[in-house]
Each structure stands twice: as structure tokens, then as C-alpha cells.
Amino acid sequence: MAPSDRAVVVVGASAAGLRCACRLARLQPGWQVGVVEASPVFSYAACGLPYVLSGEISDPVALRQTHYQAVRDARFFAEQKGVTVLAGWRATEIRLAEGLLKVQSPEGERQLRWDELVLATGARARRLPGQPEHPRVRAFHRWDDLEPLLQGLRKGEIGRVAVVGAGLVGCELAEAFGALWGAEVTLVEAGSAPLPEMLDAEVGACVARHLETSGVELRVDSPVRRLEASDGGVTLLLDKGKITTDIVVVAVGVEPEVELARSVGARIGPTGAIAVDERLATSIPHVWAAGDCVEVRDVVTGTPIFRPLGSLANRQGRTLANILAGRGDAFPSVAGAVAVKVFDVNVAATGCTETRAQARGVAGRSVWVTADDRAHYWPESERIHLKLVYERGSQRVLGVQAVGKGEVVKRIDVATQLLARGATLGELAHVEHAYAPPYAPAVDVLSVAACVAQNQEDGVEAAVPTTPLKHVVDVRLPDERQNRPAGAAWVEELSVAELREARQVRTAPRGLVVCERGTRSAEAARLFLDRGGARYLGGGLQWREAALSGDAPSPPGQSAKTDGATQDSATRVRD
């Protein structure tokens, strides 16, 4: 049991700090619970800021309100929650021995007594090396970052924007600047595709193409070498060329605020965030930490990772309140589920990418699936492209990434539960879902992906959807073949039935077997398992179309669409 009287001071009035303080005040009404917050405005939904910029949310105050329209200010927390928030006071020094926290504001300095100290100091926007201090170079992370941009847009001073970093916020901003204001947006990314921490390149390619068709100029493989700001504009110097715009928003992620923790010798983990155990205790007794300033444990690799997500921060806040109140609770490892809307495409992922698995020395293998999110005959069904990464040998599921106009987030949430419990392909193949035509197909995409992976373990090997096409064997129906595989040098057209017959007399097709979604081509490839094997295009031509721009040129002089009447016989080959 927890003692009946105790003073708890929380530093930081965002998700983790406030949820911790409010629950603690409920669980231990006799305790003194206070929160110190440097900003006058706090407890706002930071994840909603891009949507104020885009105009989807018309009044930023909505981000500070409860569902019953109360503004979450210091009075709200005092009256509704019984929690004192000292807003506008900055914590400057922890005196461990005396159990004191020094805080400062324009009003002066105070000392707060604590028995337990909670660091919920959050994270701040990362800056580029040598990033100049200039009103044309901005971050987009805090409440205060919003208004200057809105002002500039309203006054028509921002016609061209460069966003540096195609991460979650960068992608949201690329949409936001264009949607309401019609600004010309260039999105600059050092990696080879958008969302490089979340998606492997061939999945990111689908996001890239969607950004481009939505009017965003995307520059990948483009680290910013220098950034020059003047009263007339900003210039970004890249390896190839430069970009001049009215304003630059640097959205290259956040870094944890660890100075207070460091000042008392609390251990900082390998990610640069505060190291805590599953009780959210730092290495210093009676000093705890939660939210965007701490690192968490990756459920797949077991290693510490930095995942500054509002959902985790919130949950950590409650967990820590339970722990401080003497209840058994612990913050579990995380799969790192994440989602982002990019224009009208949904993007979500959980667990490890193949790239990250490889970097950690985990032998990952992948399959790709294109499927409908609902029964395919349901008029509103939309497409999903989903990549499943699993471990060779153990067949443990390592990660899932999905992109499409279809409902991808549901699948990622379900996969997260399986990942978190170490599920194998067999368990994923048996995933149960609530089926009805308006919501899902009878066999859902996660189960399909697991089956495809099991087939791959049998030897039915998938090729990466964006793999260059040379010789392909097209097993689609004649009607479908009018839409020819772009970029393929040599197309052999054979039905599955023909391949089945041919199976007795011929060796495996030399080309990559293709169809619309990868299902039929995988079935065709299986026919040749005992005859040398055949590979098929994972995710099918539909994935390819979503990821690659359509005008990829065919090599000159070979099977172009212009062959006209002679094309069919010219490209229809048997051996």
C-alpha cells in the first residue's frame, strides 16, 4: 500500500504528465499532486496541429478542448481534476538530497517539495546542422509554431514552401500547405523514399507516387547540405541543385528533452532518451520518467527504441500513476504501431521493417499482397498494398506495412496484437476477423499475407514489386492483357491452364510470372516447384502501378504497345 500522504511533482503538462497527475489525484486524494509547465498553453493535441494548418480543423482551440467543450487550462485541471498546474514556470534545478525542485517564471523563483518526482519533459523539434535562426526557417512541433505560419499564409506571404523531412509530420505538412492555401510544396527527404523509418522503399514508393500525383514535388536521396535564409527567401542547397522558397519547415523528427534528467545523473539510454525500467523508474530513486522523453523496448528485437507517440505517452502516464499509488502495473514492450494519412491514402505500419530487421541482424524475409479492404464486389471497397516481414526459420512475424485508399489501420492494429505476442505465420494465417461484405472480405488481407508467406517457405518465391522487369510470363486473362506490364522487355502470354498442361513437358518459365495481384502468378509458379521453380511478382502489377510512374520507358525496339496487330503473336512464345 502507498503511504497516505505524499507530495508528487510532475515536470511537463502534456499527455504523460497530466494523465499521471490526474489519475494519481484520483487514486490518492490525500496526496499533493502538482504539475510544472514552462508554456502558458499546454495540454493541447499536438498531433492535430497539421490539420489546423490544412483547415480541416477550423479553430485551434478545438485541440485544447474536451469532448464537452471545456478548455483544458489550469482552472480546468484544478476544478475538474483536483490537480494544480503551475503554467509558465520552468523547472531549472532538481535538488535530489533535499527533495526540491527549483522553478522559475517572470514572477520569480520558487522551490517545490517532492517525495516523488516525475519527468515528463517531452521532446523538441530536431534541427539541421547549422540551421540558421531566421523567421523563414521554422519548426512545426509546438503550439507556438502554428500561428506565424497561419499568419504568413493568410497574408499571402507564403506561396512556395519547402518541407525538409518526409516523416510523419513532413508528409502531413506537404498536404496541409497545399490543401487549403494552394502553396507550392517541395518535400525534401534524405532517404530514398518517404517515411523511411516506417516503410521499406518499395512500400514508400507507393507513398512517393501518391504525393507526386497529389501535386507535391518530392526530392528523395536529397540531404540538405546548407540552408541560407535572407529577407527575400530561403535557399536549400542539395547534392543535386538547389531549391528557393518563401519558407522552409524543418520536420526532421524530434529529440528527447533530457537535460533535467542528465543533471542528476539519471541514465540516458542508447537512443539518447531517458532510460527507464518497465516501472518507468529512472536510475535515480524516486525520480520517474514518462512520455516523449523516455525510450521504450521494441517487442520484436528487445532493444531500446525511441517512439515519441502520444498514445504511448498517455498510457505511460496512467501506468506510472498506478505504480506510484502502489498498484502492480508495468509498461510493456511496444511494437511501434504508427499511422499517417497522406492526402487520401492511408499509411500504417507496425513492428520492424525489413531494412531495420537486417540492420539488427535478424534474418527477415518478405511477401507483398495487393487486396481489397472489403468484399471485392462491395462498391466502396478500396485497395490495400501490404508487406509482411517474417523471420526465416522461426517464421515469427516481424512487421507489417500497409498503404492504400482502403482501411489499412485496422489491419495494422490487429497485426500489432499478434506481433506483441510473438505470433508465427501459422497463427497469422488463422487470424480471426469479423466478416461482413461492408467491412472485410471473407479471407482478410493479413491472413492472405500469412498464407502467401507460408507458400514462399514452400518455395513459391516472391520478387519485390518494384523489381525491374525483363522477361515476364503474363498469366492474366486476355481481356486484362491490354494493360501491358510497363517496362518489360519481353512478354510471354500464357494462361494458368496452358501452364498446367505444359507442366508435364516443359521446365519452369524463365521469366517472372505476373498477374494483377500476385495470386494467380503465385499459383502458376507453384506448378513448377519440382521443375526448377519459378518466381512471381509480389503484389502483382497493381502494386507496381501504385509505386512506379507509368511512363517508365520500355527498352527501345522491344515489345512496345505500338506493335499493333502483330503484337500478340510476336510476344506469345512457347518452348
Add this chain to the structure above:
Amino acid sequence: MAPSDRAVVVVGASAAGLRCACRLARLQPGWQVGVVEASPVFSYAACGLPYVLSGEISDPVALRQTHYQAVRDARFFAEQKGVTVLAGWRATEIRLAEGLLKVQSPEGERQLRWDELVLATGARARRLPGQPEHPRVRAFHRWDDLEPLLQGLRKGEIGRVAVVGAGLVGCELAEAFGALWGAEVTLVEAGSAPLPEMLDAEVGACVARHLETSGVELRVDSPVRRLEASDGGVTLLLDKGKITTDIVVVAVGVEPEVELARSVGARIGPTGAIAVDERLATSIPHVWAAGDCVEVRDVVTGTPIFRPLGSLANRQGRTLANILAGRGDAFPSVAGAVAVKVFDVNVAATGCTETRAQARGVAGRSVWVTADDRAHYWPESERIHLKLVYERGSQRVLGVQAVGKGEVVKRIDVATQLLARGATLGELAHVEHAYAPPYAPAVDVLSVAACVAQNQEDGVEAAVPTTPLKHVVDVRLPDERQNRPAGAAWVEELSVAELREARQVRTAPRGLVVCERGTRSAEAARLFLDRGGARYLGGGLQWREAALSGDAPSPPGQSAKTDGATQDSATRVRD
């Protein structure tokens, strides 16, 4: 390893039978795999039939097509899948000793040799006791059931319809008849609310109210005593009154087709369906069964249940193919996840209802939550009403039911994964989800529900949302109180801050504490945990509003809305 040459005969060409046959043909290309099917039309998506009736799907052929528009007929299965389907042939006799199956068609009789026999005989529409054979009394289960109804609607012969049974199909039909055709629909249900096998009454009440506001006349607690059909119309005799319509569709569920299985002495389980083990083996060697004719094991109670769902049938088909081909596979227990669209409300559930748990002797306890499906400030966010049932003591999650315009199916799919793994409230409270404002709130409704249940275990006890209101303590803000709790005899208005102060001097409120969604009222109730305790209204007034018709009369002479200016003081009481 499986032998290299074997004859497998599958009886029934629907989801389970065909998926089994097709996969087996791929895994064992040397085997002879044949399917016998009594109907000439098969492999159609039966779950889509109501949406052809509603006009949402314009051409029924869509239900028989693949995503690449190939019609799944016998030729398709022969050419694309290498599987022979004998359509129009009825299996009449199994000769166990000889390994033969007798089949019959207008063309005559044949005998098929088998080494392994798969019964995928499906289910048929249940009939009412004494149900007359008459063209005005119809089922809605098979392909052939569709056309006569469409004809009647097109010719204008069906202006009034009674649907008997407010189960999944009954609710879909209630919408279908009205949506495109404007028919007057009466939905007749023997239970006390719609979807009685899926939902407890206070959740079903939300569906009932939505059906009524959508123009359906709903008659609950109305078992059909007799059904009289004549050339002029049909009359349903109920306990209270009778209904006369142009046509009656009986949608009281399905029953498994077990005659063939029974004829060879295969064990029939307590549900009336074929008993199979997790390898889908019947009690007769070399006779297997899958799909709507078998019973499955309930993951919550461990008992056999009958769950004729296309998703399970499909998965069983693949599982059985794996097993027959000598691979290790097993069909796991099921949570029974299910979803149905009722007009523009989404309804889904998984695991046990409280009613069913009680019937099985499991001590269930419940909480109710009203929440937004996305960040509450997201303009397209919609409401969800969710009930969580858990086991007293062990705190194991037993079931979840949800209804609302919001995305409920995602939550049910996630809960299914937790249920299937025996998760407790603690694990559900820590459920990880992909958070972004367009998809989910930072704390998702499942986690909220688990927290609410943990609070209930602390003593913060929820009342059923549809509980009759007498004395209530309204802790909402003054603005919100204009919408007064309907039906309450005595309303005390006190803010949470006032209650917090009063806590020192007063005992617990005698009334039920209420607010919009149950969050604030639960917090207020907790203030009095050590002073006798207070109960709050689970799911809040918003659940009540969704479930009960607004014109529930207040008892005469007490705090009605007409009290006008004196109302506030009259109902504002302190003690």
C-alpha cells in the same frame, strides 16, 4: 508425407469445400480432387445477397466473380484451379466399406471412388414450426431465393414485408427492402431486442432505436404463433395482435446439413452440427468435415458452438487441405467475431455476451463506454457505444460488443486477438494501437473500457445504461444541462468541483451520478469510494439517448422540462 496418389471427393462447392479442393490440387498435383455440388450455381458470395436486393450491388453475377471478373463456374475451376466440379449432382449415399460416394442428377447416377471424403454440406435456412409452403412465405439464404423477391419487387407486388427474425440476415433485409424499393417493413423478433445472440439487450436497444428511426417497424418479444398464407396475403399471428403483409421472409437462422454425416454414423455434436476435432476429422476414419455443417470450439467457454460464418468456412477449407496433404495444421478455437451493417450504423461483437456467460455459469461483469472513434476534434469522428464483459475475479476478458456510426469493427477485430489469447483487463488496458487523429484517439476505446473496468473493480460501479432513472446527480457543465436526463424524477445539479469540496462533509450522493459519456460521473463517483460509494450511469446519457426513445414520460408532477424559470432552484439540492 502424404502418399503421391490419392482420390479426394468433396461434397459441397461453397467456401469450405472449394478452398479445400483448390489448395489440395495445388499441394498434391498428382491427386485426383473432385467436388460434388447439388446446385447448378455455386461458389457465390451468399453474404452479398442482401445487397443485391438493396440495389447496392447492381448485378448478382458480381457475387460469382473473381476480382478480375472471371465467373467461378465449373469451367473456371477446371481451367484455373485444376479441380473438377460436378455441378447439379446430389450426393445420395456414402459407402464407407468400398470408399464410394453415390451421386445423382437428372442425367442418372454415378459412383465416385474416394480415399478421403470431405463433407462441406453447409447449412440450410431454418423454418418456423408449421411454416406453410407458399410463394408468399420465403427464405433468404440461397442464390435461388433472390430472384423471386426481386421479381415481386420489380412488378410492384411487394409493398409490405414482414421479416421474421432480427438476426444478421433479418436486420440486413429490413434495410434492403426499404432502401431501394420503399417497401414497408415490419421486423418481428422473439427476443427482447435485435441480434439477441450477438448483443445484450442494452446494446441491442441501440440497434432497435436505429431501426425504428430508419423507418422499420420493430416488434420485439414477439414469437410468431402462426403464419397463414393465401393468394391475397400473409398473416402473422403474434401474442399481441397480428400483422398482414404481401410477403413474409423467414430469417430465423440456419441449421447444419448433417444427413450424409449421420447416415454413416458420424458423431453429431450438442449443437446439432457435425462434431470434428481440431484436425477437422469426424468420428469416422477418412471422413472429414468443414464449413457451415460443423461445430467449432468457443475460445471463451471451451464448449462447442455453431458459427456458420463464411470467414471460418474458408479458413477451415485451407486448414483441411493442409491436413489432408500431410502438413501440420489445426483449426483453433474461435471467438465468434461478427459484424453487421444496419442502415448507417455499424454493429460488431466478439466472444461472450453477458447473457451467454451467465447461462454457461461464468460470472460475468460489464462496463459501458461511449467514445469517439477518432480524435474528438477530427471533423469526421463518429460515436461508438461499447460494452466490455469480463470475468469477476480472474479479470479475464470475455466479450466485447459495439455499435455506432464510428468504426466499431476495428475494435472488435483487435479485441478478438486479445480474447483468443486469454487476455485480462490489464492487458487490454495496455492494448497498443496506431494513433493518428484521422484514425483513432490517443487513448482508444478498448483501452478506455479496460480502464473503466479496472476502476469498477476498485468499487466505481457502473449502472446499465438503460436502467430506469429516479434520483440523478448531474455533474455536467451548466451549458450541457439544458439537455435534461429524460425520465429522471429528481435531478440534482452539482459540478465535480462542488462534489470534491462536499466530499469532506457529506456522504455519497444518493442518486445515480450522470454525465454525457460516463467519464466525469465515474470520476465523481470515485470521490465517495470511502464514504459509502456512489454509482454512475455507464456509457452516460449519450448511450441512453441512442438506446431509448426520447419521449419516455417523466413521472407526473416531478421535475419536468416545463418548470421553466423555477426549475433550476427546484432541482438544485444540497445536503
